[in-house]
Amino acid sequence: MPDREHCLALDAADPLREFRDEFVLPEGIVYLVGNSLGALPRRTAERVRQAVEDEWGRELVGGWNHAGWYTQPLTLGDRLAPLIGAGPGQVVVGNTTSVAIHQAVSAALRLRPDRRVIVSDAANFPTDHYIVQGLARTLGGYEVRDLAEGRFDDAAVVLLSEVDYRTGARQDVPEVTARVHAAGALIVWDLCHSVGAMEVDVSGADFAVGCTYKYLNAGPGAPAFLYVNPRHLADAENALSGWNGHAEPFAFEPDYRPAEGIRRFAVGTPHVLSFAALDAALDIWERVPMARVRAKSMALTSLFLDLVGDRLEVASPREPERRGSQVSLRHPDGYPVMRALIERGVHGDFRAPDILRFGFAPLYTRYVDVHDAAATLAEVLDKELWRDERYARRLPVT
Amino acid sequence: MPDREHCLALDAADPLREFRDEFVLPEGIVYLVGNSLGALPRRTAERVRQAVEDEWGRELVGGWNHAGWYTQPLTLGDRLAPLIGAGPGQVVVGNTTSVAIHQAVSAALRLRPDRRVIVSDAANFPTDHYIVQGLARTLGGYEVRDLAEGRFDDAAVVLLSEVDYRTGARQDVPEVTARVHAAGALIVWDLCHSVGAMEVDVSGADFAVGCTYKYLNAGPGAPAFLYVNPRHLADAENALSGWNGHAEPFAFEPDYRPAEGIRRFAVGTPHVLSFAALDAALDIWERVPMARVRAKSMALTSLFLDLVGDRLEVASPREPERRGSQVSLRHPDGYPVMRALIERGVHGDFRAPDILRFGFAPLYTRYVDVHDAAATLAEVLDKELWRDERYARRLPVT
Known part of the structure; x- marks a missing residue:
């Protein structure tokens, strides 16, 4: 010993x-x-101080241009992407994991309109299962099936965690992804308990979500991230079609028109102070x-x-x-x-x-x-x- | 002159x-x-520094209990409530205005299941209209009607801004609320451009949302708020049924069970650093x-x-x-x-x-x-x- x-x-x-x-x-x-x-x-305290005093305090509303607030959901997403095996233009940060799960599963369901089953693991971190239950209730006509039932041949989407929050058990992402795809379903991976703890590769998956406050060290309630496989970017729809996902947010057009690419999955005004702490955390990850x-x-x-x-x-x-x-x-x-x-x-x-x-x-x-x-x-x-x-x-x- | x-x-x-x-x-x-x-x-820089260095840095995960992070969506909501004519237990803070609009309109629609029309003002701040368009598309079978058409006798819900972001024109909240109710519809008020600029009273309304980064001075991307009239609190459903809105978030039960009262409209893990800036801003408002x-x-x-x-x-x-x-x-x-x-x-x-x-x-x-x-x-x-x-x-x- x-x-x-x-x-x-x-x-x-x-x-x-x-x-x-x-x-x-x-x-x-x-x-x-x-x-x-x-x-x-x-480094985080100083970076957050900068965001508060130098950006907000001095630039005021000019921070949207001069401090990069406007582009942060994408620039921070691009910096995070290598940690999950994704490329540039495939990850957007913002909101909470719960909201990102709603976006990902909603989008996946619309890509498989012929199916009415959502498979989720009741042993998932509860918010995953809860959000799917709420979505099924909102939509009506969907069945939420527990993974333990073992059947997803008729599933539209399967939502799984790479690492189980309770036991720490790790799924084989490529193997499970292949099985889900073979069944004609789409897969949404929750990476909350794996990102920053291991090499993650979701490049074969359809969607992925995760938080940045665990192994990534971006602070309490730090922004979540949402990955969309490029093969879906042209067709996937953001059910939370807020102004930041619009093709021209500052044109203030009367009708929603989704941005090209991953930006369409941005929602509302980004939480700039929380983004600053993520920015500082990613400075470390780039060297790890x-x-x-x-x-x-x-x-x-x-x-x-x-x-x-x-x-x-x-x-x-x-x-x-x-x-x-x-x-x-x-x-x-x-x-x-x-x-x-x-x-x-x-x-x-x-x-x-x-x-x-x-x-x-x-x-x-x-x-x-x-x-x-x-x-x-x-x-x-x-x-x-x-x-x-x-x-x-x-x-x-x- | x-x-x-x-x-x-x-x-x-x-x-x-x-x-x-x-x-x-x-x-x-x-x-x-x-x-x-x-x-x-x-006062904000010091309050945010505290959240970063004293709460996160020293308490670490203990901040959920010792620094009050767990209760902030409600305690900050209670402090904000008087600014909109609401009482304690009626306001929750978190997420963005876009997300809060989705929650409010979704909940209102479920309270009027016999109707299929959402009235929204195309002159509203665009995210309001965009979110409603996305929701109608997700649900299917709903019509989004522009307020300019003037008719809401068959509406389930009417979404309006108290103050128009573009012209600054102010609606008469009690008068419009009464007209909407007389038509059998529910009303969701967007207070982004009125809260902190005038006496606001939504106590007769059904739902209200707003941001805290304009007149309230809580910083770029500060949390939004969501008001639910107490008469709806027992029945209103949160479509974004994340773990923070669960009756016992830390029981990690397999099925979603909504919290009693306004807490059911909390969603995911609160953005603590952004909440700290709101906390500091509200210190001022209590004396105004x-x-x-x-x-x-x-x-x-x-x-x-x-x-x-x-x-x-x-x-x-x-x-x-x-x-x-x-x-x-x-x-x-x-x-x-x-x-x-x-x-x-x-x-x-x-x-x-x-x-x-x-x-x-x-x-x-x-x-x-x-x-x-x-x-x-x-x-x-x-x-x-x-x-x-x-x-x-x-x-x-x-």
């Missing part, structure tokens, strides 16, 4: 070690929730060798599983290739266990009914952090420290 | 004069585009006597019209009560005229085909600014300074 010294040696030899200095990480904690909200990059991120991610999650041993049931796949960058463990009293861990400086999170989640963001998580987290978990479990009654009280956000 | 000295005296006696000190206003310009993007409040804002607004727009005289055709109503806080003038070469004005420090904007718009934000626009703007406009017109060829070149955002 690797000891602490060994982990420190792994950190010293880590080719990604310099990236940790790019982040603000509070002293005395091991932060293993980067799969929920990524840490603050050091993603193959090394994935290699380190697999090493970190494997190390954690080794160190935890058989203390808890493992909800994540044992094969590192089949995992995202998280490890999920089961405990019937998972909530107080996690509270006890957090009080001891090890921050993971709890997902009902019994999942302890630990996310490993390879840019700033060290091998020694994994060691210390596992040691603390062992202590909390072995000494039953979680039985303290103050850990039972639920916070609003768990 | 009031001269400059007289305007300075008006400023000295202005009961709102101290509010100007709350804003960052670049030296040497007269900013008359607060109806498009409000100026930066001095809105009746004085309206009185000053009418005085400013009337003064401008008096000073401009008959140099240009006036597109705005002559009666101050029927105007918003803007004055629109027509000129066949409006674009180069506006460019010439901006080069001389008077910032208005141009709306095709021939509208020069001048917005007067009563919290920071002075009477002497109105004087100087009118004097510069007179000079540009009288000396035909706008004929310089460099003013003809169009910028992407006009």
